[in-house]
Amino acid sequence: MTEYGSPQPPSRDLCATMLVHRQLLNESMTYRSRRAAIENRALQYERGRRASLRTEVVTLPVVVHVVYNPKTPELNIGDAQIHSQIEVLNKDFRATNSDVGNVPAVWKPLVADIKVEFQLATLDPNGEPTDGIIRVPTDQLSFSWDNGVKASATGGSDPWPSDQYLNMWVCQLGGSLLGYAQFPGGPPQTDGVVILHSAFGTTGTAAAPFDGGRTATHEIGHWLDLYHIWGDDDGACTSDDKVADTPNQADSNTGVPTFPRITCDNGPHGDMFMNYMDYTDDAAMFMFTQGQATRMNACLEGTRASLLVGQVMRMPAPAAATSPAAAVAAVPAQQQPAHNGEVERLLHDSERLTNEILTDIRSALGLVTGDTGK
Amino acid sequence: MNDAPPGVIGAWLHSFEEDTETTAVYRPRDHPFRPARRVRRGLEFRADGTYVELRPGPDDRPREMVGRWRAQPDGRIQVTFPQGHGRPYELNVLSCVDGVLTVAK
Numbered sequence A: 001m002t003e004y005g006s007p008q009p010p011s012r013d014l015c016a017t018m019l020v021h022r023q024l025l026n027e028s029m030t031y032r033s034r035r036a037a038i039e040n041r042a043l044q045y046e047r048g049r050r051a052s053l054r055t056e057v058v059t060l061p062v063v064v065h066v067v068y069n070p071k072t073p074e075l076n077i078g079d080a081q082i083h084s085q086i087e088v089l090n091k092d093f094r095a096t097n098s099d100v101g102n103v104p105a106v107w108k109p110l111v112a113d114i115k116v117e118f119q120l121a122t123l124d125p126n127g128e129p130t131d132g133i134i135r136v137p138t139d140q141l142s143f144s145w146d147n148g149v150k151a152s153a154t155g156g157s158d159p160w161p162s163d164q165y166l167n168m169w170v171c172q173l174g175g176s177l178l179g180y181a182q183f184p185g186g187p188p189q190t191d192g193v194v195i196l197h198s199a200f201g202t203t204g205t206a207a208a209p210f211d212g213g214r215t216a217t218h219e220i221g222h223w224l225d226l227y228h229i230w231g232d233d234d235g236a237c238t239s240d241d242k243v244a245d246t247p248n249q250a251d252s253n254t255g256v257p258t259f260p261r262i263t264c265d266n267g268p269h270g271d272m273f274m275n276y277m278d279y280t281d282d283a284a285m286f287m288f289t290q291g292q293a294t295r296m297n298a299c300l301e302g303t304r305a306s307l308l309v310g311q312v313m314r315m316p317a318p319a320a321a322t323s324p325a326a327a328v329a330a331v332p333a334q335q336q337p338a339h340n341g342e343v344e345r346l347l348h349d350s351e352r353l354t355n356e357i358l359t360d361i362r363s364a365l366g367l368v369t370g371d372t373g374k
Numbered sequence B: 001m002n003d004a005p006p007g008v009i010g011a012w013l014h015s016f017e018e019d020t021e022t023t024a025v026y027r028p029r030d031h032p033f034r035p036a037r038r039v040r041r042g043l044e045f046r047a048d049g050t051y052v053e054l055r056p057g058p059d060d061r062p063r064e065m066v067g068r069w070r071a072q073p074d075g076r077i078q079v080t081f082p083q084g085h086g087r088p089y090e091l092n093v094l095s096c097v098d099g100v101l102t103v104a105k
């Protein structure tokens, strides 16, 4: 059957397959358990059983990894292009973007100030001063969606600790992708967002119709646990984005649609295609909703709380920030005591997890024995 | 395999800008596609009968679905997935010339 190489003993094949499979199953179960806990917390916030305690604006430290092939020097984008992206984020996540006034009247009350700002890191992981920009030459002509840009071993740039920084990689991407994200709960070594250089910022190599910096706004939405507004159900109306105040819509919208656009019996107002979590052009998306703000808060105060703790350490006393060891030692003191309902939540999580893991195990057994069951 | 339309082996991405009412157009994966926010669907026919479909994922990158493909005597391509991993379907390849794969919608 195979034309290349010498055939390997089947027993070794099977053994290797089992090892890979067990590793995947382990990763899958870890990821599932993390996602279940994150989703449960989001639900608590959505139902009002937990509320954000946060009234202040938080500032998240960002490190931008510019990974470029020296044969194409323009891929080594300039500082101005990077700063233009940070500016866009600081408007979009504060609802101070100049186009927010274009939100249809019926949805204006839903427009949310996420109270999150972004700042290029001023201290690196060792506590040394930095401008928050890393420039890494590579032999790669372009990167795929396989996380290759996130590791030096594959021609990319290793992340800074993703519990303290938002890592953004900017590079040439294949397959016409504008960018991609990783949801919270995934492996820390690949946590962050990847953006095509020509869809990054508003100047330099940024090219229409993706030169409004909105690709990063969208990807950071995922990074803060937002789903696509149409629910990723491929045109069906069966699944939504787990946010109540965004209308159920059938599929993604592209380009610059005209209001109203009706799908899924969602009239008279139709799809909220001007939401950052749809797929419209940069010029056609300009809002997050209150429900999305709640979901992002659940994430920021849950699985991504380490970024907020980091801010507490960095902000008030500059002297305290000079010693990373002191910062680390202080982290446990910042942790909240158990809330009311914590036990109930844990029980609920455990039950759901047990069921999911059982499904995984049955599926794994089915693959081994050749009986996929379902 | 002998009934496979000539030239179909390879990895293709949906060039949706070139679609018509009745046909979907695919081009080789390394074609200089225009950047697009909606993830392009992909089809890959390997010589050993492996089929890899790329479907848009929730994190803006394609998800791989691995199955099998087999050419039918009438030139259609039968696609199947391991049980429980996707419904089987048929592709009606209308033409495959000069790096342009045209499939009936």
Ligand SMILES: [Zn+2]
Residues within 6 Å of the ligand: A218, A222, A228, B058, B059, B060
């Ligand atoms: Zn997305």
